[in-house]
Amino acid sequence: MSFRLLLDEIRKGLDALVANPDVEFSVVPAARPEFGDASSNVAFLLAGVLKKSPREIATTISARYNAEKRSGGLVSYSKPHPSGYVNFFADWDSLSGVILDGARLETAGSVNMGDGTIITVEHTSVNPNKALHIGHIRNIVIGDTISRILRKAGYRVNVLNYVDDSGLQVADIIVGFWHLGFGMEPPPGKKFAQYCGDDVYVNTVKRYESDGSLEGIRKETLQEIEDAGSETARFADVITRRVLADQLETCWNLSVYYDCLNFESQIIHSGLWGAVFEKLKDAEVIELRTGGRNKGCWVIPGGDDIGAAGRGRRKNNDGSGGDNVDCSGNDNSDNNNSNSNNSDDGSGNDDASGNDDDNDDNNNDKVLVRSNGTATYIAKDIPYAAWKLGLLDDPFSYVAYSDREQPGTGVLWQTTLKHDGAKTISFAGTRVITVVDYRQSGLQKIVAGLMRRFRFGLHDGDDSGDDNGDGDDSGDGDGGGDGDGGGSNDYSGSNDYSGSNDYSGSNDGGNDGGNDGGNDGGVNSGVEGGGNNNNDTDSNNNNDDAYIHLGYESVTLSPETAAALGMDTEGRQAHMSGRRGIYVDADSVYEILRKKTTSETQKRHPDMKKQKVESISHALSVGAIRYEMIRQDLDKIITFDLTRSLSLEGDTASYIQYAGARASRILEKAKRQLPSHIDYRLLTEPSERNLIRLIGSFDTYVHDAVTNLSPKVAARYCHDLAVGFNIFYEKNRVLGLEDHNLEDARLYLVSMFRLTIERALGLIGIEAPATM
RNA sequence: GGACUCGUAGCACAGUCCGGAUAGUGCGGGCGGCUUCGGACCGCCAGGUCGAGGGAUCGAAGCCCUCCGAGUCCUCCA
Numbered sequence: 001m002s003f004r005l006l007l008d009e010i011r012k013g014l015d016a017l018v019a020n021p022d023v024e025f026s027v028v029p030a031a032r033p034e035f036g037d038a039s040s041n042v043a044f045l046l047a048g049v050l051k052k053s054p055r056e057i058a059t060t061i062s063a064r065y066n067a068e069k070r071s072g073g074l075v076s077y078s079k080p081h082p083s084g085y086v087n088f089f090a091d092w093d094s095l096s097g098v099i100l101d102g103a104r105l106e107t108a109g110s111v112n113m114g115d116g117t118i119i120t121v122e123h124t125s126v127n128p129n130k131a132l133h134i135g136h137i138r139n140i141v142i143g144d145t146i147s148r149i150l151r152k153a154g155y156r157v158n159v160l161n162y163v164d165d166s167g168l169q170v171a172d173i174i175v176g177f178w179h180l181g182f183g184m185e186p187p188p189g190k191k192f193a194q195y196c197g198d199d200v201y202v203n204t205v206k207r208y209e210s211d212g213s214l215e216g217i218r219k220e221t222l223q224e225i226e227d228a229g230s231e232t233a234r235f236a237d238v239i240t241r242r243v244l245a246d247q248l249e250t251c252w253n254l255s256v257y258y259d260c261l262n263f264e265s266q267i268i269h270s271g272l273w274g275a276v277f278e279k280l281k282d283a284e285v286i287e288l289r290t291g292g293r294n295k296g297c298w299v300i301p302g303g304d305d306i307g308a309a310g311r312g313r314r315k316n317n318d319g320s321g322g323d324n325v326d327c328s329g330n331d332n333s334d335n336n337n338s339n340s341n342n343s344d345d346g347s348g349n350d351d352a353s354g355n356d357d358d359n360d361d362n363n364n365d366k367v368l369v370r371s372n373g374t375a376t377y378i379a380k381d382i383p384y385a386a387w388k389l390g391l392l393d394d395p396f397s398y399v400a401y402s403d404r405e406q407p408g409t410g411v412l413w414q415t416t417l418k419h420d421g422a423k424t425i426s427f428a429g430t431r432v433i434t435v436v437d438y439r440q441s442g443l444q445k446i447v448a449g450l451m452r453r454f455r456f457g458l459h460d461g462d463d464s465g466d467d468n469g470d471g472d473d474s475g476d477g478d479g480g481g482d483g484d485g486g487g488s489n490d491y492s493g494s495n496d497y498s499g500s501n502d503y504s505g506s507n508d509g510g511n512d513g514g515n516d517g518g519n520d521g522g523v524n525s526g527v528e529g530g531g532n533n534n535n536d537t538d539s540n541n542n543n544d545d546a547y548i549h550l551g552y553e554s555v556t557l558s559p560e561t562a563a564a565l566g567m568d569t570e571g572r573q574a575h576m577s578g579r580r581g582i583y584v585d586a587d588s589v590y591e592i593l594r595k596k597t598t599s600e601t602q603k604r605h606p607d608m609k610k611q612k613v614e615s616i617s618h619a620l621s622v623g624a625i626r627y628e629m630i631r632q633d634l635d636k637i638i639t640f641d642l643t644r645s646l647s648l649e650g651d652t653a654s655y656i657q658y659a660g661a662r663a664s665r666i667l668e669k670a671k672r673q674l675p676s677h678i679d680y681r682l683l684t685e686p687s688e689r690n691l692i693r694l695i696g697s698f699d700t701y702v703h704d705a706v707t708n709l710s711p712k713v714a715a716r717y718c719h720d721l722a723v724g725f726n727i728f729y730e731k732n733r734v735l736g737l738e739d740h741n742l743e744d745a746r747l748y749l750v751s752m753f754r755l756t757i758e759r760a761l762g763l764i765g766i767e768a769p770a771t772m
Numbered sequence: 773g774g775a776c777u778c779g780u781a782g783c784a785c786a787g788u789c790c791g792g793a794u795a796g797u798g799c800g801g802g803c804g805g806c807u808u809c810g811g812a813c814c815g816c817c818a819g820g821u822c823g824a825g826g827g828a829u830c831g832a833a834g835c836c837c838u839c840c841g842a843g844u845c846c847u848c849c850a
Contacts, residue, residue: 024790031793044792047830054792054830083793168850222850297848364774370848377850441776442845553777553843573843600812620812632785635777637843639784648812650798651785658812666809708789716786719797730814750809772812 002102003029003696006074006095010038010088013075017064018042023049029693033686036079036087037095037693043084054084061086074098092689096680099696103752109698109759113706114155120388120429121147124251124258125162125317125436127169128240130197132250133583134640135555135576139317141629142552143435144256145711145764148408152763153706158427159258159409162384165240166233166265167377169201169318169578171222174236176204179217193246194585196239202581228269237265250586254622255765257406260398260427261414264380270395270417272383273375277368280382285453286368296371300446302364317436318578366446378443385447389546390428391454397422433548433709438635444549451547550709552634557584558641573639584640586625593621593646600648601772619767623653626765630711631719651719653766656757659722659729663754664770666734670747682745687728691749694724695756702763711764718760725753 011027018025025042043058050057058080065078065086076091102108123143126136147157164170173196176182180203186195208214224232244261251257267273277298280286286298368379386392396415399422406412416422432451436444554575557565562574567582576583597617601608628645632638638645648654683692698717705713734750737743758768 026790035793039793041792044831081793085793164850171850294848299848364846367848372848374848376848437844438777439844551777556843597812604810604812636785637778644784644799647799650812652798652812654812655798658810662810662813669809712786723797726813729809733809735809771810 037090038088112154120158122160123435128243131193132586176200193243276383298369299365388432438551553637623766627653656722660768
């Protein structure tokens with residue numbers, strides 16, 4: 001039970017009063033305490049219709065609401081505000097009990113939006129030739145947090161990590177090992193992955209510049225990797241597995257876990273590409289150019305939108321993959337003019353798709369298969385995407401990657417092409433979320449467009465890239481079988497909400513609740529940053545995108561931190577670059593934090609056992625990193641600064657954890673069981689009620705986080721809840737009160753806070769230690 | 773040349789999807805608070821033409837248009 005019940009009750013009451021389905025009023029938590037507990041803008045909306053002032057209408061509505069209110073509800077009374085708002089004051093004697101009784105339940109904060117729908121989330125996907133840096137960590141933490149949130153919302157989630165064990169970057173370190181004399185063992189104290197990235201990779205790349213002969217070796221090496229039987233391929237397997245193991249160790253340390261590892265080499269050898277290629281041809285999604293600059297290539301014909309595609313293959317979340325600019329704004333001039341010559345060909349943009357067959361200027365084509373018959377790297381993403389959606393026969397079997405049991409996900413599987421004794425499992429999802437940074441939006445858009453055609457057939461030649469173009473989605477229903485179409489209330493299945501109220505904030509509360517086309521069926525696809533100026537009509541159709549690119553901005557280094565790495569950026573932020581060695585290693589960030597939190601903890605607990613200190617400082621360090629990575633919006637660049645970003649005060653995880661520790665301390669000192677009957681009516685202080693309201697808002701935040709695929713929302717909830725507790729703590733004593741009933745009630749409140757903050761932090765993968 | 777994203781206090785960000793009540797929070801600056809459950813905390817003060825201009829609206833930080841600034845993407849490279 002939650003605060004939501006109050007809003008639902010008010011909405012229902014207003015619906016009956018207003019009896020006008022066209023007025024889409026809102027009922028929201030009050031902006032300030034003096035406005036009561038909930039507010040509605042209904043009077044503003046009626047003002048136009050009734051030709052009266054909002055204030056007048058609000059007065060009438062309030063009066064009638066109060067007159068017709070049935071007893072036994074959660075609303076005490078309604079009061080009009082001169083501004084025109086209709087405000088509502090809750091009957092806290094009832095509401096406190098409803099919320100706090102509900103908070104104890106296992107299901108508190110859960111919302112059944114997924115109803116068992118399977119969502120496959122891919123994140124991490126870092127080239128296995130280097131250690132993880134702080135930029136990768138943003139991807140990883142976003143992916144992991146989203147997975148946790150989706151589980152909380154009733155989805156079944158498969159988490160994947162795509163390992164590009166056959167790419168150019170792997171070839172680069174092989175060149176280093178075999179031709180530049182790098183030894184196989186890292187110096188003492190360094191992980192193999194760090195050694196590969198910091199030393200072998202960076203220096204090999206550097207040597208390319210001075211030694212032209214290496215370029216040929218590099219190309220050869222790359223080709224040999226793809227030849228499964230070669231010595232090079234075997235060696236690649238050995239080193240990438242070793243690097244991967246180090247990377248996974250970093251992830252596990254941050255409480256990030258996976259269900260399955262996919263290896264690119266296996267995808268190549270599995271025949272998946274061949275199957276997809278045939279399908280693409282059959283569906284006439286791709287064309288063979290017979291003339292023009294792409295003569296002899298199989299291409300995805302470029303319309304306007306598709307033309308915006310990212311280049312080539314996805315870069316595996318490395319950022320460092322290609323010729324990225326390292327220092328923003330510096331040396332990219334040569335990048336730009338390179339394409340100035342092929343820009344304006346005048347071929348009308350939009351519907352270019354069909355009509356430029358044999359023409360000379362297919363500038364927006366994306367080449368999938370080169371004229372020499374080899375596939376480009378974008379081609380490798382397509383079969384993987386299709387596999388994730390379960391659109392192809394699964395060529396893989398699965399074996400356990402390690403014996404280690406992962407919390408939350410259990411066994412970590414990996415694909416194998418050997419079918420003896422291996423298991424058959426499916427990791428396909430009805431929906432797929434791919435976490436990759438914004439720079440690859442273009443490519444991801446293409447992939448999403450192709451997936452749509454795979455699922456819905458080949459008849460929509462015109463809507464290739466854009467979101468809502470396919471007016472033809474009528475027939476498909478939700479071909480993928482995701483249960484969002486029914487227009488049923490996504491809350492209905494849950495044990496929290498009995499009413500027929502649709503959560504979406506839409507206004508169908510009274511009438512039928514079934515006519516809004518299921519648009520709030522949880523995860524929606526519009527997240528991709530791209531301006532999804534969604535539906536103009538209410539039969540929205542943006543939800544049928546089963547393939548969702550969850551993009552985010554990158555992590556850059558502050559000028560100071562860049563300088564600490566020996567780079568002069570002239571006062572500007574610097575992009576990280578794996579190949580140039582400009583990055584902040586994830587493990588070392590953790591190490592810095594661990595030292596800091598260890599000493600802080602010891603300062604407070606001089607006698608604490610070392611092991612305990614370690615576990616606390618671990619929880620604090622992980623919290624600091626994870627929180628920093630998700631606390632702001634996905635489309636904001638994170639400027640990482642070695643001193644600023646590692647703070648433990650203010651809007652940080654440790655602030656939140658501290659609130660939890662304070663609560664634990666009180667409960668510990670109370671040293672007793674609470675009686676079975678608690679008199680919630682004694683909790684009358686504003687700070688008490690505010691805390692109760694926050695505890696009861698858990699599910700609202702979860703719902704919000706899922707619909708927007710926004711980890712930030714969960715982080716903010718934790719923060720708001722902690723603030724609420726700290727204020728309560730400051731203003732109210734809990735222990736040693738003369739009034740034992742009040743003490744019991746406050747203790748119970750503290751204990752429900754403790755439980756809720758623990759669960760909320762769990763949503764973002766952070767522990768809540770009892771002492772710190 | 774085309775496309776996407778961002779622009780809110782000295783700094784870093786909420787709020788923008790879905791328009792309404794004195795635009796919030798943290799850091800930094802100034803002042804104050806532990807004989808009382810943990811000061812990784814709390815309170816107070818200073819600090820804002822919500823990038824600029826226009827439009828629709830009774831009403832705009834939010835919606836529409838134009839511009840400015842910043843970042844990113846647009847290879848038969850991977």
